[in-house]
Amino acid sequence: LIMDKINFILSDNRDLNGLSVMVTAGPTTEPIDPVRYITNRSSGKMGYAVADAAARRGARVVLISGPVALNPPPGVEVINVETANEMYSAVMDRFSMVDSVIMSAAVADYKPKITANQKIKKHESTLTIELEKNPDILAQLGKMKERQVLIGFAAETEELVNNAMIKVERKNLDMLVANDVTLPGAGFGTDTNIAKLVFPSGRIVSLPKMDKLSLANHILDELVILRKGKE
Protein backbone atom coordinates (compact mmCIF):
# COMPACT_ATOMS: atom_id res chain seq x y z
CA LEU A 1 0.00 0.00 0.00
CA ILE A 2 2.84 2.38 0.81
CA MET A 3 4.43 1.34 -2.50
CA ASP A 4 1.15 2.20 -4.23
CA LYS A 5 1.15 5.66 -2.70
CA ILE A 6 4.78 6.21 -3.70
CA ASN A 7 3.92 4.90 -7.13
CA PHE A 8 1.12 7.41 -7.40
CA ILE A 9 3.22 10.32 -6.20
CA LEU A 10 6.02 9.32 -8.59
CA SER A 11 3.43 9.34 -11.33
CA ASP A 12 3.81 13.10 -11.30
CA ASN A 13 7.01 12.47 -13.26
CA ARG A 14 4.92 12.51 -16.48
CA ASP A 15 6.75 9.47 -17.84
CA LEU A 16 4.02 9.00 -20.48
CA ASN A 17 4.80 12.35 -22.10
CA GLY A 18 4.58 12.00 -25.86
CA LEU A 19 2.50 8.80 -25.75
CA SER A 20 -0.93 8.64 -27.35
CA VAL A 21 -3.21 6.23 -25.50
CA MET A 22 -6.69 4.96 -26.37
CA VAL A 23 -8.71 3.50 -23.49
CA THR A 24 -12.11 1.80 -23.67
CA ALA A 25 -14.36 1.58 -20.61
CA GLY A 26 -17.77 0.55 -19.38
CA PRO A 27 -20.31 -1.91 -20.76
CA THR A 28 -22.04 -1.82 -24.11
CA THR A 29 -25.82 -2.08 -24.39
CA GLU A 30 -27.45 -4.21 -27.08
CA PRO A 31 -31.11 -3.30 -27.59
CA ILE A 32 -33.85 -5.96 -27.78
CA ASP A 33 -36.44 -3.21 -28.32
CA PRO A 34 -36.68 0.50 -27.33
CA VAL A 35 -37.01 -0.49 -23.64
CA ARG A 36 -35.15 -3.76 -23.08
CA TYR A 37 -31.50 -4.51 -23.65
CA ILE A 38 -28.73 -6.97 -22.90
CA THR A 39 -25.61 -5.70 -21.20
CA ASN A 40 -22.60 -6.69 -19.11
CA ARG A 41 -21.77 -5.88 -15.51
CA SER A 42 -19.26 -3.01 -15.68
CA SER A 43 -19.14 0.25 -13.77
CA GLY A 44 -16.46 1.70 -16.07
CA LYS A 45 -14.37 2.61 -12.98
CA MET A 46 -11.31 0.64 -14.10
CA GLY A 47 -11.10 2.24 -17.55
CA TYR A 48 -11.77 5.71 -16.18
CA ALA A 49 -8.97 5.19 -13.63
CA VAL A 50 -6.58 4.12 -16.41
CA ALA A 51 -7.51 7.13 -18.56
CA ASP A 52 -7.17 9.48 -15.58
CA ALA A 53 -3.79 8.08 -14.53
CA ALA A 54 -2.44 8.08 -18.10
CA ALA A 55 -3.40 11.73 -18.58
CA ARG A 56 -1.81 12.68 -15.25
CA ARG A 57 1.38 10.93 -16.36
CA GLY A 58 1.50 13.08 -19.49
CA ALA A 59 -0.13 10.91 -22.19
CA ARG A 60 -2.59 12.24 -24.74
CA VAL A 61 -5.67 10.13 -23.92
CA VAL A 62 -8.87 9.34 -25.81
CA LEU A 63 -11.47 7.39 -23.80
CA ILE A 64 -14.15 5.46 -25.71
CA SER A 65 -16.86 4.92 -23.11
CA GLY A 66 -20.02 2.87 -22.93
CA PRO A 67 -22.92 4.14 -20.76
CA VAL A 68 -21.63 4.71 -17.20
CA ALA A 69 -22.41 6.99 -14.26
CA LEU A 70 -18.96 8.55 -13.98
CA ASN A 71 -17.54 12.01 -14.57
CA PRO A 72 -15.05 12.36 -17.43
CA PRO A 73 -11.45 12.51 -16.13
CA PRO A 74 -9.82 15.94 -16.52
CA GLY A 75 -7.76 16.43 -19.67
CA VAL A 76 -9.17 13.33 -21.41
CA GLU A 77 -11.10 13.36 -24.70
CA VAL A 78 -14.22 11.24 -24.10
CA ILE A 79 -16.27 9.65 -26.90
CA ASN A 80 -19.57 8.15 -25.73
CA VAL A 81 -20.99 5.07 -27.42
CA GLU A 82 -23.76 2.58 -26.60
CA THR A 83 -23.49 -0.59 -28.69
CA ALA A 84 -20.51 -2.83 -29.46
CA ASN A 85 -20.77 -1.83 -33.12
CA GLU A 86 -20.54 1.85 -32.17
CA MET A 87 -17.52 1.08 -29.98
CA TYR A 88 -15.95 -0.89 -32.83
CA SER A 89 -16.31 2.07 -35.21
CA ALA A 90 -14.99 4.60 -32.69
CA VAL A 91 -11.95 2.43 -31.92
CA MET A 92 -11.17 1.66 -35.57
CA ASP A 93 -11.42 5.35 -36.50
CA ARG A 94 -8.63 6.20 -34.06
CA PHE A 95 -6.41 3.11 -33.97
CA SER A 96 -3.86 4.30 -36.52
CA MET A 97 -3.38 7.55 -34.57
CA VAL A 98 -2.35 6.02 -31.21
CA ASP A 99 0.63 4.03 -30.00
CA SER A 100 -1.02 2.30 -27.03
CA VAL A 101 -4.44 0.75 -26.55
CA ILE A 102 -5.90 -0.37 -23.22
CA MET A 103 -9.20 -2.15 -23.76
CA SER A 104 -10.96 -2.35 -20.40
CA ALA A 105 -14.53 -2.12 -21.72
CA ALA A 106 -16.83 -5.08 -21.07
CA VAL A 107 -18.03 -5.28 -24.66
CA ALA A 108 -21.10 -7.48 -25.09
CA ASP A 109 -20.11 -10.60 -27.02
CA TYR A 110 -23.58 -11.06 -28.46
CA LYS A 111 -26.36 -8.79 -29.65
CA PRO A 112 -29.97 -9.57 -30.57
CA LYS A 113 -30.27 -10.56 -34.24
CA ILE A 114 -33.34 -8.33 -34.49
CA THR A 115 -34.06 -5.11 -32.60
CA ALA A 116 -37.80 -4.42 -32.46
CA ASN A 117 -38.86 -0.85 -33.33
CA GLN A 118 -41.70 -0.94 -30.81
CA LYS A 119 -41.77 -2.27 -27.25
CA ILE A 120 -42.46 -6.01 -27.38
CA LYS A 121 -45.78 -6.73 -25.64
CA LYS A 122 -45.67 -9.47 -23.01
CA HIS A 123 -48.48 -11.64 -24.31
CA GLU A 124 -46.46 -14.83 -24.35
CA SER A 125 -45.43 -16.78 -21.27
CA THR A 126 -42.05 -17.45 -22.86
CA LEU A 127 -39.90 -15.57 -25.31
CA THR A 128 -36.86 -16.64 -27.28
CA ILE A 129 -34.17 -14.18 -28.22
CA GLU A 130 -31.79 -15.10 -31.01
CA LEU A 131 -28.37 -13.59 -30.51
CA GLU A 132 -25.48 -13.23 -32.91
CA LYS A 133 -21.86 -12.39 -32.25
CA ASN A 134 -20.64 -8.84 -32.05
CA PRO A 135 -17.29 -8.04 -33.68
CA ASP A 136 -14.36 -8.99 -31.41
CA ILE A 137 -12.70 -5.57 -31.25
CA LEU A 138 -9.65 -6.75 -29.33
CA ALA A 139 -8.97 -9.67 -31.69
CA GLN A 140 -9.38 -7.38 -34.69
CA LEU A 141 -6.85 -4.91 -33.25
CA GLY A 142 -4.49 -7.81 -32.60
CA LYS A 143 -4.58 -8.61 -36.33
CA MET A 144 -4.12 -4.96 -37.37
CA LYS A 145 -1.49 -3.83 -34.90
CA GLU A 146 1.91 -2.67 -36.10
CA ARG A 147 3.87 -0.53 -33.64
CA GLN A 148 1.03 -0.33 -31.08
CA VAL A 149 1.10 -1.86 -27.62
CA LEU A 150 -2.18 -3.72 -27.14
CA ILE A 151 -3.44 -4.42 -23.61
CA GLY A 152 -6.66 -6.32 -22.91
CA PHE A 153 -8.77 -7.04 -19.86
CA ALA A 154 -10.56 -10.26 -18.96
CA ALA A 155 -13.13 -10.90 -16.26
CA GLU A 156 -12.98 -14.58 -15.47
CA THR A 157 -14.95 -16.84 -13.17
CA GLU A 158 -12.87 -20.03 -13.56
CA GLU A 159 -9.45 -21.21 -14.77
CA LEU A 160 -8.18 -17.65 -14.72
CA VAL A 161 -4.57 -18.10 -15.82
CA ASN A 162 -5.31 -20.77 -18.39
CA ASN A 163 -8.05 -18.71 -20.07
CA ALA A 164 -5.86 -15.60 -19.90
CA MET A 165 -2.88 -17.30 -21.60
CA ILE A 166 -5.14 -18.54 -24.40
CA LYS A 167 -6.50 -15.02 -24.94
CA VAL A 168 -3.06 -13.38 -24.99
CA GLU A 169 -1.92 -15.71 -27.74
CA ARG A 170 -5.11 -15.88 -29.81
CA LYS A 171 -5.64 -12.10 -29.78
CA ASN A 172 -1.97 -11.17 -30.22
CA LEU A 173 -1.86 -9.04 -27.04
CA ASP A 174 1.16 -7.50 -25.36
CA MET A 175 -0.48 -7.88 -21.95
CA LEU A 176 -3.75 -9.10 -20.47
CA VAL A 177 -5.11 -7.87 -17.13
CA ALA A 178 -7.03 -10.85 -15.77
CA ASN A 179 -9.45 -10.29 -12.92
CA ASP A 180 -11.08 -13.13 -11.00
CA VAL A 181 -14.49 -11.58 -10.41
CA THR A 182 -15.50 -14.34 -7.97
CA LEU A 183 -12.96 -13.15 -5.34
CA PRO A 184 -14.14 -10.76 -2.60
CA GLY A 185 -12.94 -7.25 -3.48
CA ALA A 186 -12.56 -8.07 -7.17
CA GLY A 187 -16.14 -8.15 -8.41
CA PHE A 188 -18.14 -5.74 -10.52
CA GLY A 189 -18.77 -2.26 -9.20
CA THR A 190 -16.22 -2.66 -6.40
CA ASP A 191 -13.51 -0.03 -5.93
CA THR A 192 -10.74 -2.63 -5.78
CA ASN A 193 -9.35 -5.34 -8.04
CA ILE A 194 -7.24 -8.46 -7.57
CA ALA A 195 -5.49 -8.77 -10.91
CA LYS A 196 -2.89 -10.87 -12.65
CA LEU A 197 -0.90 -9.32 -15.48
CA VAL A 198 -0.29 -12.01 -18.10
CA PHE A 199 2.33 -11.62 -20.88
CA PRO A 200 2.94 -13.59 -24.09
CA SER A 201 6.34 -14.75 -22.74
CA GLY A 202 4.51 -16.64 -19.99
CA ARG A 203 5.50 -14.07 -17.37
CA ILE A 204 2.70 -13.54 -14.84
CA VAL A 205 2.58 -10.72 -12.28
CA SER A 206 0.14 -11.48 -9.45
CA LEU A 207 -0.93 -8.27 -7.75
CA PRO A 208 -2.54 -8.05 -4.31
CA LYS A 209 -5.92 -6.40 -3.77
CA MET A 210 -5.59 -2.69 -4.54
CA ASP A 211 -7.75 0.25 -5.55
CA LYS A 212 -8.36 0.78 -9.26
CA LEU A 213 -6.16 3.87 -9.53
CA SER A 214 -3.21 1.93 -8.08
CA LEU A 215 -3.86 -0.93 -10.48
CA ALA A 216 -4.07 1.61 -13.32
CA ASN A 217 -0.61 2.88 -12.40
CA HIS A 218 0.81 -0.68 -12.26
CA ILE A 219 -0.59 -1.25 -15.77
CA LEU A 220 0.93 2.02 -17.01
CA ASP A 221 4.32 1.08 -15.46
CA GLU A 222 4.22 -2.04 -17.62
CA LEU A 223 3.11 0.01 -20.62
CA VAL A 224 6.25 2.15 -20.30
CA ILE A 225 8.38 -1.02 -20.46
CA LEU A 226 6.36 -2.51 -23.34
CA ARG A 227 6.65 0.70 -25.36
CA LYS A 228 10.43 0.70 -24.92
CA GLY A 229 10.46 -2.82 -26.37
CA LYS A 230 8.78 -1.52 -29.53
CA GLU A 231 11.31 1.22 -30.22
Place this chain on the structure above:
Amino acid sequence: LIMDKINFILSDNRDLNGLSVMVTAGPTTEPIDPVRYITNRSSGKMGYAVADAAARRGARVVLISGPVALNPPPGVEVINVETANEMYSAVMDRFSMVDSVIMSAAVADYKPKITANQKIKKHESTLTIELEKNPDILAQLGKMKERQVLIGFAAETEELVNNAMIKVERKNLDMLVANDVTLPGAGFGTDTNIAKLVFPSGRIVSLPKMDKLSLANHILDELVILRKGKE
Protein backbone atom coordinates in the same frame (compact mmCIF):
# COMPACT_ATOMS: atom_id res chain seq x y z
CA LEU B 1 -43.54 26.36 -14.70
CA ILE B 2 -44.49 29.02 -12.17
CA MET B 3 -47.38 26.80 -11.07
CA ASP B 4 -44.89 23.96 -10.60
CA LYS B 5 -42.73 26.11 -8.37
CA ILE B 6 -45.74 27.19 -6.33
CA ASN B 7 -46.80 23.58 -6.16
CA PHE B 8 -43.41 22.63 -4.80
CA ILE B 9 -43.35 25.40 -2.23
CA LEU B 10 -46.88 24.54 -1.12
CA SER B 11 -45.69 20.97 -0.69
CA ASP B 12 -44.21 22.13 2.59
CA ASN B 13 -47.75 21.88 3.94
CA ARG B 14 -47.06 18.21 4.76
CA ASP B 15 -50.46 17.13 3.43
CA LEU B 16 -49.30 13.49 3.35
CA ASN B 17 -48.82 13.41 7.12
CA GLY B 18 -49.99 10.05 8.44
CA LEU B 19 -49.80 8.31 5.04
CA SER B 20 -47.59 5.28 4.54
CA VAL B 21 -46.31 5.10 0.97
CA MET B 22 -44.35 2.37 -0.81
CA VAL B 23 -42.49 3.43 -3.97
CA THR B 24 -40.60 1.21 -6.40
CA ALA B 25 -37.92 2.62 -8.68
CA GLY B 26 -35.25 1.76 -11.20
CA PRO B 27 -34.78 -1.26 -13.44
CA THR B 28 -34.36 -4.87 -12.42
CA THR B 29 -31.48 -6.97 -13.71
CA GLU B 30 -32.04 -10.57 -14.84
CA PRO B 31 -28.77 -12.52 -15.00
CA ILE B 32 -27.88 -14.69 -18.00
CA ASP B 33 -24.60 -15.66 -16.29
CA PRO B 34 -22.33 -13.95 -13.70
CA VAL B 35 -21.34 -11.29 -16.27
CA ARG B 36 -24.26 -10.80 -18.68
CA TYR B 37 -27.79 -9.72 -17.91
CA ILE B 38 -30.99 -8.41 -19.41
CA THR B 39 -32.41 -5.16 -18.11
CA ASN B 40 -34.69 -2.23 -18.93
CA ARG B 41 -33.85 1.40 -19.60
CA SER B 42 -34.57 3.20 -16.33
CA SER B 43 -32.49 5.72 -14.41
CA GLY B 44 -34.72 5.48 -11.31
CA LYS B 45 -35.00 9.29 -11.26
CA MET B 46 -38.82 9.30 -11.40
CA GLY B 47 -39.30 6.93 -8.46
CA TYR B 48 -36.64 8.69 -6.40
CA ALA B 49 -38.39 12.02 -7.08
CA VAL B 50 -41.73 10.53 -5.94
CA ALA B 51 -40.17 9.09 -2.78
CA ASP B 52 -38.38 12.36 -2.03
CA ALA B 53 -41.50 14.50 -2.59
CA ALA B 54 -43.72 12.16 -0.55
CA ALA B 55 -41.31 12.27 2.39
CA ARG B 56 -41.12 16.07 2.20
CA ARG B 57 -44.90 16.21 2.27
CA GLY B 58 -44.95 14.20 5.49
CA ALA B 59 -45.51 10.59 4.37
CA ARG B 60 -43.65 7.62 5.84
CA VAL B 61 -41.90 6.28 2.72
CA VAL B 62 -40.27 2.96 1.87
CA LEU B 63 -38.47 2.88 -1.48
CA ILE B 64 -37.78 -0.51 -3.09
CA SER B 65 -35.02 0.23 -5.57
CA GLY B 66 -33.37 -1.68 -8.39
CA PRO B 67 -29.72 -0.89 -9.24
CA VAL B 68 -29.40 2.85 -9.93
CA ALA B 69 -26.71 5.54 -9.62
CA LEU B 70 -28.71 7.85 -7.32
CA ASN B 71 -28.36 8.96 -3.73
CA PRO B 72 -31.13 7.82 -1.34
CA PRO B 73 -33.60 10.67 -0.65
CA PRO B 74 -33.39 12.04 2.91
CA GLY B 75 -35.83 10.51 5.39
CA VAL B 76 -36.72 7.56 3.15
CA GLU B 77 -36.16 3.89 4.00
CA VAL B 78 -34.44 2.34 0.97
CA ILE B 79 -34.41 -1.39 0.24
CA ASN B 80 -32.08 -2.40 -2.60
CA VAL B 81 -32.94 -5.31 -4.86
CA GLU B 82 -31.63 -6.60 -8.19
CA THR B 83 -34.03 -9.06 -9.82
CA ALA B 84 -37.78 -8.87 -10.38
CA ASN B 85 -38.24 -11.81 -8.00
CA GLU B 86 -36.35 -9.93 -5.27
CA MET B 87 -38.50 -6.85 -5.92
CA TYR B 88 -41.63 -9.03 -5.79
CA SER B 89 -40.65 -10.41 -2.36
CA ALA B 90 -39.71 -6.99 -0.97
CA VAL B 91 -43.00 -5.46 -2.15
CA MET B 92 -45.16 -8.35 -0.89
CA ASP B 93 -43.45 -8.27 2.53
CA ARG B 94 -44.56 -4.67 3.05
CA PHE B 95 -47.83 -4.36 1.13
CA SER B 96 -50.14 -4.95 4.09
CA MET B 97 -48.35 -2.24 6.07
CA VAL B 98 -48.89 0.64 3.63
CA ASP B 99 -51.91 2.58 2.37
CA SER B 100 -50.47 3.81 -0.92
CA VAL B 101 -48.28 2.15 -3.52
CA ILE B 102 -46.58 3.95 -6.42
CA MET B 103 -44.92 1.47 -8.73
CA SER B 104 -42.52 3.38 -10.95
CA ALA B 105 -39.92 0.63 -11.33
CA ALA B 106 -39.27 -0.69 -14.83
CA VAL B 107 -39.49 -4.33 -13.78
CA ALA B 108 -38.17 -6.74 -16.41
CA ASP B 109 -41.11 -8.70 -17.84
CA TYR B 110 -38.95 -11.69 -18.71
CA LYS B 111 -35.97 -13.42 -17.16
CA PRO B 112 -33.66 -16.12 -18.56
CA LYS B 113 -35.04 -19.60 -17.84
CA ILE B 114 -31.56 -20.70 -16.86
CA THR B 115 -28.82 -18.60 -15.23
CA ALA B 116 -25.39 -20.10 -15.89
CA ASN B 117 -23.10 -20.37 -12.85
CA GLN B 118 -20.02 -19.65 -14.94
CA LYS B 119 -19.46 -17.07 -17.65
CA ILE B 120 -20.73 -18.50 -20.96
CA LYS B 121 -17.80 -18.83 -23.37
CA LYS B 122 -18.38 -17.31 -26.78
CA HIS B 123 -17.54 -20.32 -28.92
CA GLU B 124 -20.73 -20.24 -30.94
CA SER B 125 -21.52 -17.67 -33.63
CA THR B 126 -25.12 -17.55 -32.44
CA LEU B 127 -26.76 -18.06 -29.07
CA THR B 128 -30.39 -18.53 -28.15
CA ILE B 129 -31.71 -17.37 -24.80
CA GLU B 130 -34.97 -18.82 -23.56
CA LEU B 131 -36.89 -16.34 -21.43
CA GLU B 132 -39.84 -16.90 -19.11
CA LYS B 133 -42.17 -14.40 -17.55
CA ASN B 134 -41.39 -12.70 -14.29
CA PRO B 135 -44.24 -12.26 -11.80
CA ASP B 136 -46.39 -9.21 -12.67
CA ILE B 137 -46.04 -7.39 -9.36
CA LEU B 138 -48.53 -4.63 -10.22
CA ALA B 139 -51.24 -7.06 -11.37
CA GLN B 140 -50.72 -9.17 -8.24
CA LEU B 141 -51.14 -6.09 -6.00
CA GLY B 142 -54.28 -5.20 -7.96
CA LYS B 143 -55.73 -8.57 -6.98
CA MET B 144 -54.68 -8.26 -3.34
CA LYS B 145 -55.50 -4.63 -2.65
CA GLU B 146 -58.08 -3.72 -0.03
CA ARG B 147 -57.89 -0.15 1.28
CA GLN B 148 -54.67 0.70 -0.63
CA VAL B 149 -54.40 3.23 -3.43
CA LEU B 150 -52.47 1.58 -6.25
CA ILE B 151 -50.67 3.73 -8.83
CA GLY B 152 -48.75 2.28 -11.76
CA PHE B 153 -46.41 3.63 -14.42
CA ALA B 154 -46.22 2.68 -18.07
CA ALA B 155 -43.58 3.54 -20.65
CA GLU B 156 -45.23 3.29 -24.03
CA THR B 157 -43.99 3.68 -27.57
CA GLU B 158 -47.37 3.51 -29.39
CA GLU B 159 -51.11 3.82 -28.76
CA LEU B 160 -50.42 5.41 -25.38
CA VAL B 161 -53.92 6.07 -24.09
CA ASN B 162 -55.42 2.87 -25.42
CA ASN B 163 -52.70 0.71 -23.83
CA ALA B 164 -52.94 2.72 -20.62
CA MET B 165 -56.73 2.26 -20.28
CA ILE B 166 -56.36 -1.49 -20.81
CA LYS B 167 -53.71 -1.65 -18.05
CA VAL B 168 -55.75 0.38 -15.57
CA GLU B 169 -58.66 -2.01 -15.92
CA ARG B 170 -56.79 -5.29 -16.15
CA LYS B 171 -54.51 -4.53 -13.19
CA ASN B 172 -57.20 -2.89 -11.02
CA LEU B 173 -55.28 0.39 -10.64
CA ASP B 174 -56.48 3.66 -9.13
CA MET B 175 -54.25 5.63 -11.51
CA LEU B 176 -51.71 4.99 -14.23
CA VAL B 177 -48.96 7.45 -15.15
CA ALA B 178 -48.41 6.89 -18.87
CA ASN B 179 -45.25 8.26 -20.46
CA ASP B 180 -44.69 8.33 -24.21
CA VAL B 181 -40.97 7.62 -24.28
CA THR B 182 -40.73 8.45 -27.99
CA LEU B 183 -41.41 12.17 -27.37
CA PRO B 184 -38.43 14.53 -27.01
CA GLY B 185 -37.98 15.32 -23.31
CA ALA B 186 -39.83 12.19 -22.20
CA GLY B 187 -37.35 9.41 -22.88
CA PHE B 188 -35.20 7.33 -20.56
CA GLY B 189 -32.58 9.07 -18.46
CA THR B 190 -34.00 12.53 -19.21
CA ASP B 191 -34.79 14.90 -16.36
CA THR B 192 -38.27 15.66 -17.69
CA ASN B 193 -41.44 13.71 -18.49
CA ILE B 194 -44.51 14.29 -20.62
CA ALA B 195 -47.14 12.24 -18.81
CA LYS B 196 -50.82 11.48 -18.96
CA LEU B 197 -52.58 10.46 -15.75
CA VAL B 198 -55.19 7.84 -16.62
CA PHE B 199 -58.01 6.87 -14.21
CA PRO B 200 -60.49 3.94 -14.22
CA SER B 201 -63.38 6.40 -14.70
CA GLY B 202 -61.96 7.32 -18.08
CA ARG B 203 -60.68 10.67 -16.79
CA ILE B 204 -57.36 11.59 -18.39
CA VAL B 205 -55.10 14.43 -17.22
CA SER B 206 -52.58 15.43 -19.92
CA LEU B 207 -49.63 17.20 -18.35
CA PRO B 208 -47.12 19.37 -20.22
CA LYS B 209 -43.41 18.64 -20.18
CA MET B 210 -42.11 19.15 -16.65
CA ASP B 211 -39.24 18.04 -14.44
CA LYS B 212 -39.65 14.80 -12.53
CA LEU B 213 -40.03 16.44 -9.11
CA SER B 214 -42.93 18.54 -10.42
CA LEU B 215 -44.54 15.46 -11.94
CA ALA B 216 -44.02 13.67 -8.62
CA ASN B 217 -45.95 16.43 -6.87
CA HIS B 218 -48.79 16.26 -9.43
CA ILE B 219 -49.02 12.52 -8.78
CA LEU B 220 -49.06 13.07 -5.02
CA ASP B 221 -51.79 15.73 -5.40
CA GLU B 222 -53.91 13.04 -7.07
CA LEU B 223 -52.94 10.55 -4.36
CA VAL B 224 -54.37 12.87 -1.71
CA ILE B 225 -57.70 12.93 -3.59
CA LEU B 226 -57.67 9.16 -4.21
CA ARG B 227 -56.98 8.45 -0.52
CA LYS B 228 -59.93 10.63 0.49
CA GLY B 229 -62.11 8.48 -1.79
CA LYS B 230 -61.10 5.38 0.17
CA GLU B 231 -62.07 6.75 3.61
